[in-house]
Amino acid sequence: MKFSGMTLGLGTLYAVAPGLQSSALGRAFGKHTKEANGEEVKPFTFLQLSDSHVGFSGPPDPLGTAAFERAAEVVNGLPQRPDLVLFTGDLTHDTEDKDQHAQRMQRFKEISGRMKVAKTFYVPGEHDAGLDGGQLFRENFGETHYSFDHKGVHFIALDNVSGPKPAIGAEQLAWLRQDLARFPKTAPIVVFTHRPLFDLRPDWEWFTSDGDDVMNLLAPYEHVTVLYGHIHRDDEHTDGHVKHYAARSLIFAFPNPEKVNGVKKPIAFDKDHPFQNLGIRVVSAGDGELSVEDVELTLREYSGVNGIQQMAKPLSM
Amino acid sequence: MAIPMAAGAQGQPKVIEITAKRFEFSPNTLTLKKGETVVLRLTSADVTHGFFSRDIKVDELIEPGKPLEVMVTPQKAGTFSVICHHFCGAGHGNMKMTVTVVE
Numbered sequence: 001m002k003f004s005g006m007t008l009g010l011g012t013l014y015a016v017a018p019g020l021q022s023s024a025l026g027r028a029f030g031k032h033t034k035e036a037n038g039e040e041v042k043p044f045t046f047l048q049l050s051d052s053h054v055g056f057s058g059p060p061d062p063l064g065t066a067a068f069e070r071a072a073e074v075v076n077g078l079p080q081r082p083d084l085v086l087f088t089g090d091l092t093h094d095t096e097d098k099d100q101h102a103q104r105m106q107r108f109k110e111i112s113g114r115m116k117v118a119k120t121f122y123v124p125g126e127h128d129a130g131l132d133g134g135q136l137f138r139e140n141f142g143e144t145h146y147s148f149d150h151k152g153v154h155f156i157a158l159d160n161v162s163g164p165k166p167a168i169g170a171e172q173l174a175w176l177r178q179d180l181a182r183f184p185k186t187a188p189i190v191v192f193t194h195r196p197l198f199d200l201r202p203d204w205e206w207f208t209s210d211g212d213d214v215m216n217l218l219a220p221y222e223h224v225t226v227l228y229g230h231i232h233r234d235d236e237h238t239d240g241h242v243k244h245y246a247a248r249s250l251i252f253a254f255p256n257p258e259k260v261n262g263v264k265k266p267i268a269f270d271k272d273h274p275f276q277n278l279g280i281r282v283v284s285a286g287d288g289e290l291s292v293e294d295v296e297l298t299l300r301e302y303s304g305v306n307g308i309q310q311m312a313k314p315l316s317m
Numbered sequence: 318m319a320i321p322m323a324a325g326a327q328g329q330p331k332v333i334e335i336t337a338k339r340f341e342f343s344p345n346t347l348t349l350k351k352g353e354t355v356v357l358r359l360t361s362a363d364v365t366h367g368f369f370s371r372d373i374k375v376d377e378l379i380e381p382g383k384p385l386e387v388m389v390t391p392q393k394a395g396t397f398s399v400i401c402h403h404f405c406g407a408g409h410g411n412m413k414m415t416v417t418v419v420e
Contacts, residue, residue: 096406130404164378164403165367202371203398205410209376262398264410 044083044151047075047117048192050229051249053127054111055104056093060252060266065111067275068250072114084150085117088229088247089125089161089194096131105140121148125194125230126161134162145172147179154183158193160208166195167209176217188223195230196246198239201257204264206231215239232266233277253277330354330388337379337401338362340408348417351394360384366412367403373416378403391418 052068061067075082091112092104105128112120124137124144134144144159156179163169168176183189191197197211208214218224219240226244232254235246253267253276267277335357336343349355359368361379368377368387372395375387401412 126404166402203400205400205402
């Protein structure tokens with residue numbers, strides 16, 4: 001399945017198969033998915049946001065929800081409204097005060113609700129669910145793992161934070177196996193979750209202990225993309241035919257672990273560039289390949305190539 | 318097959334006491350020998366903590382009031398981190414122990 005994307009402001013916009021209608025190859029792919037899967041993939045765009053950590057305010061980001069609120073504005077200003085938004089966890093920052101945590105979740109929902117999109121889907125992060133096993137998340141959004149279909153694409157939400165360890169767990173793996181069994185091997189699949197499903201940096205807790213079990217279940221499927229958050233930086237990882245994309249956060253960034261001798265500390269806040277390293281990525285497709293371009297978040301008052309023109313950059317295939 | 322063991326009482330593997338509490342391990346550094354088996358006796362002083370390292374091959378939960386023993390035989394030399402991988406509160410992200418494995 002081909003994705004392409006553009007930078008917006010905050011988060012990552014994905015366009016699913018925008019070339020389907022405009023090229024012979026695209027139209028053939030659409031025909032093929034209709035015959036093989038029973039439903040033709042129709043072009044659409046969607047957005048990934050992650051790690052808003054509502055309730056956090058500290059040296060790495062004293063601005064609190066400013067980046068998240070700016071993201072909502074940018075999303076509403078897009079020339080083409082995305083069909084849906086995926087939030088890949090750490091919606092709120094943790095607190096042991098349950099009432100305060102509930103208030104943070106309400107604040108998150110209020111800001112998220114400003115985005116004028118038809119559908120928004122959520123998975124928890126460990127800061128949402130680590131202390132209460134996901135109870136607050138379920139009270140607000142329902143199940144922590146689920147799936148849905150949109151215009152020929154099967155979306156799967158996985159929870160690797162509510163259990164006692166960074167893991168999916170046997171029960172959820174059994175559910176995933178049954179869920180996947182409903183689809184032919186040619187079905188386009190997007191998995192979204194919080195932690196990486198592979199050992200990115202286990203010593204930074206950037207892993208899922210049974211991630212291999214998940215990927216083994218997905219291995220027979222020809223078109224799989226995994227979207228996740230947690231690491232507060234963008235990353236792209238290829239495993240066979242599967243691409244894993246991490247989204248930037250909406251609060252503060254972590255550095256590349258290889259460049260800091262393994263010392264895990266947030267990148268310091270820069271008051272002159274308050275949104276740098278937060279939440280922007282361009283994903284564009286070539287011949288069946290995706291490429292990623294990092295673009296810094298633009299502030300409302302910027303103009304020129306670092307501002308509106310960048311956000312209006314056309315999609316490339 | 319005989320497995321080399323760090324010398325303890327009566328030829329038993331050496332037992333090393335490790336206590337986990339918010340948000341540190343005590344001791345927070347450890348030196349082991351490659352190929353030698355030791356027993357880590359893990360205790361929590363407050364809440365449930367995790368004890369995890371792919372390199373040392375440990376993946377345990379330490380519940381308060383339920384100490385446990387883990388037998389470890391490091392297979393490679395180097396410096397590794399053991400982290401708490403059970404979310405235990407605000408300082409969880411920095412809770413780790415440095416383990417040095419010597420030849």
